[in-house]
Amino acid sequence: MQSNAALEYDYTVAKLFTYTTILFGFVGMLIGTLIASQLAFPELNYLFGEYGTFSRLRPLHTNIVIFGFTVSGVFATFYYLAQRVLKVSMAESKFVMFIGKLHFALYMVLAVSMVISLFMGISTSKEYAQMEWPLDLLTVVVWVLWGVAMFGLIGMRREKALYISLWYYIACFLGVAMLYLFNNMEVPTYFATEGLGAITHSVSMYSGTNDALVQWWWGHNAVAFVFTVPIVAMIYYFLPKESGQAIYSYKLSLLSFWGLMFVYLWAGSHHLLWSTVPDWMQTMGSVFSIVLILPSWGSAINMLLTMKGEWNQLTDNPLIKFMVLASTFYMLSTLEGPIQAIKSVNAIAHFTDWIPGHVHDGVLGWVAFMVMSALFHMAPRMFKREIYSKKLIETQFWIQTVAVVLYFTSMWIAGITQGMMWRAVDEYGNLMYSFIDTVTVLHPYYAIRALSGVLFLTGFIIFAYNMIKTMTSSKELTEEPQFRSPMA
């Protein structure tokens, strides 16, 4: 093939994962809105009998938005951009194409089985690792298939140097693989006896404090390698592509990449402050959480400076608006996290609603914004049609921004209120409030949070509508847009 001939990239697999990103985003956020509403209005717990309580639904919400929505988004963007930065098409290798499709098919089987099993209450009860051992094995297969596709494409590449985004995808692949394997080590009880009891049941290889350490080593770093690393991969590709600007600094990207890789893992124990984990580990968790501001802000600042001299794009391109706000929320979230990891702050914040508040300014403001803007950027290139409506993107942007702000402000207040009430004592040193006092006082904040859920979900429905219209009935494009995505 001549080196200057245009490559025809094959988006079959990227498209499939794009559909599931939209599907799981909708389902996950719908359940999220429902469980947020249940805390404000407990009658909503009884819509589906035993399957509709807050406790049964909460893991469905977290698993569907993490492993459904976000991970689909990661795969979709990977299959789209890896071809482009490696200068190789999926269609060039039957093998890679087959692996890609198999990856998608098994991923769907896994996703559906996960939803069914969690509804049934088949759960290890380890957060973000609730799936029982048969599904854990399937997860490993799905993940390995992604790795085969990734290194298959890399093996075929024409561009010798790996672009920054690929560093992050590789790190995502390796990090999740290592953490997932260790955290899910378990012994199936059916096979450890002569076939007694349920075949799906297992016991953890680790007990008590050790289990807590391994679990939060995973729990924290699932945030690192699912909610941070591949999302940074996205912004390193899509922001320069959409804006037509080169990345501000290569050295800053080096520093923040290797810094993030080294520092992030240490911070896991900040989830276990004041617990029975040895003090030195808690302190390490605290200290490294503060250090973590550096590489996190390094990436975010690199992104913001990439827009240097081109800030006018912020006013006329809503996708740039999404991405710039996403890096801003990333900065907010990565400053807030270290603050919560300071031991004295953590004494008040831990176990309260400030924690879900913190999680959601990250996942709504950073992850969801970045995934949605990436899909918007990909749509005109994959479906060869312009984006259906700019106006709808603008509307969605403002509704969802208001939603995120309502979410974290209400949860900040709720969390600090509750944390302070738990420890309040009267003049004789007796506790001032019974536990239920500290619950009923939160009602207005839970109601605001439920409203914010409704708003964010509304924004997501607008997004889904806009995407579906773009795929099916928008104006066709004759040639591929260079930078800015065309929109009506």
Added chain:
Amino acid sequence: MFHWLEKNPFFFAVGVFLVIAFAGLIEILPNFAEASRPVVGLKPYTVLELAGKNIYKKDNCIACHSQLIRPFKAETDRYGQYSLSGEYAYDRPFLWGSKRTGPDLHRIGNYRTTDWHENHMMDPPSVVPGSIMPAYKHMFTNIADIETAYAEAVTVKNIFHTPYGDEFKGTRAAWDAKKPKVLADAKAIAADMKNKDVKEAVAAGKVPEIVALIAYLNRLK
């Protein structure tokens, strides 16, 4: 060096892996020998309590309840003695939770009774006015899986040397021999309950989920 790494994906991947694995080696592994030792006098969970623990997992109680009392006066006043590592030695998995929408449960057995739990699980606001906890009525009719709980006890005995008696063997005959003891434990709990369906089920040799769950909650001390 970095330019070279970026052109050599294999070494790049190895480099990334070493850098991320490093923290785990130093922070996680050293604790393993130390932290799994039980406190003096700690008994493994009975089969019925394990079945209850599995209900706790099934309905995901950790979504709202912690089992970790931190070493602050405000917490020890409210919940009792702060938690010790060795108290969790037989907890697979640990159930500390990460959110207290409801109160901590690590020592709930010290200050709540079978009777209290029965009323509370059936209709929380009738016991605690203003409660936002959902009722768990289905636990009064669903039957707990005590055989799986027994299999779990045998598994942890054989593989992790949890001190269960010699009669805990992985055969069906051993389970058949053990089952009456589990049912007797269930009867003792049901004797303090008033729900007719529960009493009838227990009399018929079945263990409703609520009975196992209460056995587990009463054990948390």
